[in-house]
Amino acid sequence: MTKKVLVLPGDGIGPEIVGQATRVLDALIENHGLDVTYESALVGGSSYDAHETPLTDEVLAQAKDADAILLGAVGGPKWEQYDISVRPEKALLKLRSELELFGNLRPAILYKQLADASSLKPELVSDLDVLIVRELTGGIYFGQPRGIRTLENGERQGYNTYVYSESEVERIAHVAFKAAMLRDKRVCSVDKANVLEATELWREVMDRVSKEYPEVELTHMYVDNAAMQLVRAPKQFDVMVTGNMFGDILSDCAAMLTGSIGMLPSASLDANGKGMYEPIHGSAPDIAGQNKANPLATILSVSMLLRHSFGEAELADKIDQAVSTVLDQGLRTADIHTDGDKLVSTTEMGDAVLAALA
Amino acid sequence: MTKKVLVLPGDGIGPEIVGQATRVLDALIENHGLDVTYESALVGGSSYDAHETPLTDEVLAQAKDADAILLGAVGGPKWEQYDISVRPEKALLKLRSELELFGNLRPAILYKQLADASSLKPELVSDLDVLIVRELTGGIYFGQPRGIRTLENGERQGYNTYVYSESEVERIAHVAFKAAMLRDKRVCSVDKANVLEATELWREVMDRVSKEYPEVELTHMYVDNAAMQLVRAPKQFDVMVTGNMFGDILSDCAAMLTGSIGMLPSASLDANGKGMYEPIHGSAPDIAGQNKANPLATILSVSMLLRHSFGEAELADKIDQAVSTVLDQGLRTADIHTDGDKLVSTTEMGDAVLAALA
Ligand SMILES: [Mg+2]
Ligand SMILES: [Mg+2]
Numbered sequence: 001m002t003k004k005v006l007v008l009p010g011d012g013i014g015p016e017i018v019g020q021a022t023r024v025l026d027a028l029i030e031n032h033g034l035d036v037t038y039e040s041a042l043v044g045g046s047s048y049d050a051h052e053t054p055l056t057d058e059v060l061a062q063a064k065d066a067d068a069i070l071l072g073a074v075g076g077p078k079w080e081q082y083d084i085s086v087r088p089e090k091a092l093l094k095l096r097s098e099l100e101l102f103g104n105l106r107p108a109i110l111y112k113q114l115a116d117a118s119s120l121k122p123e124l125v126s127d128l129d130v131l132i133v134r135e136l137t138g139g140i141y142f143g144q145p146r147g148i149r150t151l152e153n154g155e156r157q158g159y160n161t162y163v164y165s166e167s168e169v170e171r172i173a174h175v176a177f178k179a180a181m182l183r184d185k186r187v188c189s190v191d192k193a194n195v196l197e198a199t200e201l202w203r204e205v206m207d208r209v210s211k212e213y214p215e216v217e218l219t220h221m222y223v224d225n226a227a228m229q230l231v232r233a234p235k236q237f238d239v240m241v242t243g244n245m246f247g248d249i250l251s252d253c254a255a256m257l258t259g260s261i262g263m264l265p266s267a268s269l270d271a272n273g274k275g276m277y278e279p280i281h282g283s284a285p286d287i288a289g290q291n292k293a294n295p296l297a298t299i300l301s302v303s304m305l306l307r308h309s310f311g312e313a314e315l316a317d318k319i320d321q322a323v324s325t326v327l328d329q330g331l332r333t334a335d336i337h338t339d340g341d342k343l344v345s346t347t348e349m350g351d352a353v354l355a356a357l358a
Numbered sequence: 359m360t361k362k363v364l365v366l367p368g369d370g371i372g373p374e375i376v377g378q379a380t381r382v383l384d385a386l387i388e389n390h391g392l393d394v395t396y397e398s399a400l401v402g403g404s405s406y407d408a409h410e411t412p413l414t415d416e417v418l419a420q421a422k423d424a425d426a427i428l429l430g431a432v433g434g435p436k437w438e439q440y441d442i443s444v445r446p447e448k449a450l451l452k453l454r455s456e457l458e459l460f461g462n463l464r465p466a467i468l469y470k471q472l473a474d475a476s477s478l479k480p481e482l483v484s485d486l487d488v489l490i491v492r493e494l495t496g497g498i499y500f501g502q503p504r505g506i507r508t509l510e511n512g513e514r515q516g517y518n519t520y521v522y523s524e525s526e527v528e529r530i531a532h533v534a535f536k537a538a539m540l541r542d543k544r545v546c547s548v549d550k551a552n553v554l555e556a557t558e559l560w561r562e563v564m565d566r567v568s569k570e571y572p573e574v575e576l577t578h579m580y581v582d583n584a585a586m587q588l589v590r591a592p593k594q595f596d597v598m599v600t601g602n603m604f605g606d607i608l609s610d611c612a613a614m615l616t617g618s619i620g621m622l623p624s625a626s627l628d629a630n631g632k633g634m635y636e637p638i639h640g641s642a643p644d645i646a647g648q649n650k651a652n653p654l655a656t657i658l659s660v661s662m663l664l665r666h667s668f669g670e671a672e673l674a675d676k677i678d679q680a681v682s683t684v685l686d687q688g689l690r691t692a693d694i695h696t697d698g699d700k701l702v703s704t705t706e707m708g709d710a711v712l713a714a715l716a
Contacts, residue, residue, distance in 0.1 A: 119478050119590050140498075140520060141553050148559050157523040158559030162498060165515040192603070195499050201506050201516030227611040231589060232477050245550075249607060253585035 003310055005038035006066035008059070011045040011079075011088060012283025013293035013346075014072025020295035020350030021070060021302050027357050028306075028315055036310075043095075044074025044088035044283075054091035063095055068309040069276040070301060073283035096137060101268035101276055102168075103175035104136040104247065105308065108234070108254035109264070109300075113327035114336060117259035120234075125257055130230075130237045131183065132254055133176040134247025136268060138168045141244050162198045164243060169202050171271055173209035176241035178273075180216045182307065186238035188219045190226045190246055202243065223250070230254055255280060262294035262335040265301035267308055275309045277301040287334075291345040294333040296323055299353055322356035361668055363396035364424035366417070369403040369437075369446060370641025371651035371704075372430025378653035378708030379428060379660050385715050386664075386673055394668070402432025402446035402641075412449035421453055426667040427634040428659060431641035446641075454495060459626035459634055460526070461533035462494040462605065463666065466592070466612035467622070467658075471685035472694060475617035478592075483615055488588075488595045489541065490612055491534040492605025494626055496526045499602050520556045522601065527560050529629055531567035534599035535574050536631075540665065543574045544596035548584045548604055560601065581608070588612055613638060620652035620693040623659035625666055633667045635659040645692075649703040652691040654681055657711055680714035 005025070009018040028034040041059045048054050054074070063069055074088035084090070095101070108130045110118060115126035143161035150156050173189075180187045189206040191199035203220055210218040221229065223246045229236060230250065234257050242250060255264055261281050269275040279297030287293055300323060307316035331352050332341040344352070363383070367376040386392040399417045406412050412432070421427055432446035442448070453459070466488045468476060473484035501519035508514050531547075538545045547564040549557035561578055568576040579587065581604045587594060588608065592615055600608060613622055619639050627633040637655030645651055658681060665674035689710050690699040702710070 119482050121477060121479060124477050143517075147555050151523065155524045156559060157521060158554075158556035159501075160520040160554045160556045162518040162520060163515060165509065166513045192606075196516075196518045197505050198516035198518045201514060224606045224610040227585065227607045228614040231611055231614045232617075248550075248582045249585045252582040253589055253611070256586040256589045259590075 001035075003036045003067040004065065005036055005305070006062050006069045007038050007040040008043040008069060008071045009040060010043050010072040010074040010283060012073055012076050012285040012288040014074065014283055016289070016291065016346050017279065017293050017295040017298040018070065018072040020346060020353070021298040023350050023354060024299050024302050024319060024357065027354055031358070032315060032318070034306075034312065034315060038070075043071070043091045045076055045079040047091065048079060048082070048086060048088065052086070054086055054088050055094050060094070060098060063099060067274060068305050069095070070305060071276055071278035072298060073279065073281065075283050076285035076288075078285070095276060096268055099274070099276070100137070100270045102135060102137040103172055103269035104134040104251075105179060105267040105269065105304065106132040106134060106247070106251035106255065106280070107264065107266070107304070108132065108251075108258055110258040110260070111263070111324055111327050113324070114258075114260050114263065116338070117336060118257060119259060120257055125234060128234055128258060130234055130254055131179055131239045132247060132251040133172065133179060133239060133241040134251055135164075135168065135172040135243050137244075138164055139244030162196065162245070164198050164202055166201065166205050169205035170209055172241060173206050175269055176239055177209065177213040177216050179308070180239040181213065182313065184238040185216045186219070187216055188221050188226070188237055188240045190221050190223050190240055190242035190250065192223050193220070194222065199243070206241070226250060227253060230257065260336050262333070263297055263300070265297050265304050267301075267304050269308065273309055275305065277305040291347055292334050293346050294335045295346050295349055299323065318357060322353050325356035326352040359393075361394045361425040362423065363394055363663070364420050364427045365396050365398040366401040366427060366429045367398060368401050368430040368432040368641060369434050370431055370643045370646040372432065372641055374647070374649065374704050375637065375651050375653040375656040376428065376430040378704060378711070379656040381708050381712060382657050382660050382677060382715065385712055389716070390673060390676070392664075392670065392673060396428070401429070401449050403434055403437040405449065406437060406440070406444060406446065410444070412444055412446050413452050418452070418456060421457060425632060426663050427453070428663060429634055429636035430656060431637065431639065433641050434643040434646075436643075453634060454626055457632070457634070458495070458628045460493060460495040461530055461627035462492040462609075463537060463625040463627065463662065464490040464492060464605070464609035464613065464638070465623065465662070466490065466609075466616055468616040468618070469621070469682055469685050471682070472616075472618050472621065474696070475694060476615060477617060478615055483592060486592055486616060488592055488612055489537055489597045490605060490609040491530065491537060491597060491599040492609055493526065493530040493600070493602050495602075496522055497602030520554065520603070522556050522560055524559065524563050527563035528567055530599060531564050533627055534597055535567065535571040537666070538574045538597040539571065540671065542596040544577070545574055546577045546579050546584070546595055546598045548579050548581050548598055548600035548608065550581050551578070552580060557601070564599070584608060585611060588615065618694050620691070621654055621658070623655050623662050625659075625662045627666065631667055633663065635663040649705055650692050651704050652693045653704050653707055657681065676715060680711050683714040684710040
């Protein structure tokens with residue numbers, strides 16, 4: 001059956017980078033038998049400008065109806081003057097919660113052609129391919145009770161609650177093990193089970209769910225050690241799975257190991273594998289409309305979409321390979337450009353990826 | 359007035375490395391006018407073997423009576439069979455809580471002579487000198503309520519409480535600002551104030567206390583960004599201050615950036631600047647008694663002790679300089695040895711530091 005993708009270009013460089021990603025989709029539909037249709041809609045600041053809300057009910061309904069969502073980026077100084085309830089970022093939070101997108105996939109991949117961009121020694125990160133699976137809708141960022149209260153002695157106290165129920169851990173465990181089945185079949189679960197009871201239960205549930213995936217090797221690591229190991233020898237990992245807060249810290253740390261944020265896609269999945277896919281970089285309003293932005297993270301988001309929501313591993317591999325080919329050709333947008341490379345525009349990079357796909 | 363140091367060598371390599379550190383103390387007392395006396399006592403497994411407890415009341419009283427404590431390391435497989443209540447590590451927890459050592463100083467320093475040991479490119483970490491100040495006795499690791507409960511729907515839920523009161527934040531803020539006054543006078547406070555109320559109050563108190571230190575520049579950074587910045591450009595920081603859990607993660611991450619855990623000292627301070635000083639590495643039972651261990655982290659712990667508890671910045675600089683001199687001489691214990699260096703034993707390294715001090 002024909003799958004439906006909702007395309008949400010968003011703000012800033014969003015329309016430019018998504019424009020190149022949909023060219024890739026078009027090519028796969030026309031020449032490689034991909035059975036997909038897509039339609040585009042406004043989100044974020046551009047939606048606010050047209051409808052005074054960053055996410056209309058119509059677009060939310062379209063998102064619910066779609067089989068997957070491809071997002072560019074939202075936000076910019078233009079909308080920072082408005083009330084926080086109608087800021088562009090609110091659209092993403094609403095999409096995540098309404099669609100129950102609790103499974104955040106954050107790859108830290110480094111094409112060997114870009115290994116010099118890392119702050120780590122090239123041999124430690126060249127061809128890095130770690131997938132961090134972060135629980136996105138629970139844990140301490142959402143836990144109740146929370147707030148700032150006044151104690152009997154008159155001083156104030158801030159408090160938050162780190163909380164996970166078994167079912168919350170189970171569903172993110174399945175996301176991690178399923179992702180591992182598409183890769184090297186190794187999951188490292190990160191917790192602080194020696195100190196925090198909330199993560200003691202996390203570890204127990206991970207062990208239990210792992211029995212349903214006998215081919216996957218499960219190990220456990222404390223979060224402080226995980227931060228050390230990511231810095232020391234990141235290539236030791238295949239899939240890492242952890243809660244919302246630890247995942248926030250470790251996925252950003254791992255992304256920075258690659259040295260090129262403009263290359264990294266991400267996914268947020270629901271329990272059925274439906275997902276929203278987007279680059280991890282922002283809307284870069286300073287270079288918007290200048291045909292300078294790097295479209296590769298968005299193009300790689302299409303690859304993730306095909307792999308994780310549509311089961312099209314071969315077409316996903318094709319995209320990944322095309323990106324590698326254009327890097328081999330020495331083509332670089334400004335964000336990843338160094339002496340000796342050929343500086344190209346957003347559309348020139350898109351042209352090159354399409355040529356490499358053909 | 360003569361200051362008193364309690365020396366607790368502990369287990370494994372503890373007695374060997376502390377033996378070299380006390381030789382340094384002796385030299386400073388005899389030749390450089392340091393007005394200090396010290397006595398030694400058992401702690402950890404060695405205390406258990408003699409008294410069936412890892413920390414006797416007598417030693418605890420000695421610790422309370424001392425002006426500073428120099429610790430080696432505790433633990434080893436020999437004592438893992440015993441009940442958790444009498445394990446060697448319990449001695450450290452009890453010393454910290456009884457002496458209210460809430461202010462953990464974790465330097466991430468990398469002598470330029472060892473820059474190649476880092477996983478980062480040498481120019482990014484050579485001469486690194488970051489001090490991470492971690493709150494050690496509060497936050498989520500100690501917060502109540504905590505546990506695993508059964509919900510009405512029958513599933514279990516794990517929960518912990520991230521909690522800080524104003525007075526707890528105030529006292530760690532003073533530790534950080536005082537430490538910064540001895541350095542480059544810059545403090546970066548790390549929180550997640552955009553999401554966690556407990557750290558919103560943290561940020562507010564940091565701002566308030568900073569007014570008492572007008573010479574010190576205070577900045578704020580979210581914890582996920584801090585993890586990125588440590589990996590990207592660690593030399594941008596002078597002092598970082600953060601809560602117990604974030605400090606656990608970031609201090610270990612920063613330590614690993616140096617590539618040589620065997621070189622790093624630490625301190626745990628009370629509100630009056632009294633402290634316990636120890637290397638961050640463990641008791642290394644596999645090489646205990648073989649005269650192989652690296653004594654430099656313990657010798658640098660003496661430097662920290664003089665600087666932070668006794669106000670002897672000049673003598674502390676002298677020790678730091680002596681360590682740099684022996685590294686210049688190409689002397690390396692096994693843990694930091696590479697081709698072309700001269701491999702030395704624990705005592706030979708101690709000899710060289712003493713010669714450099716003279
Ligand atoms: Mg983040
Ligand atoms: Mg730790």
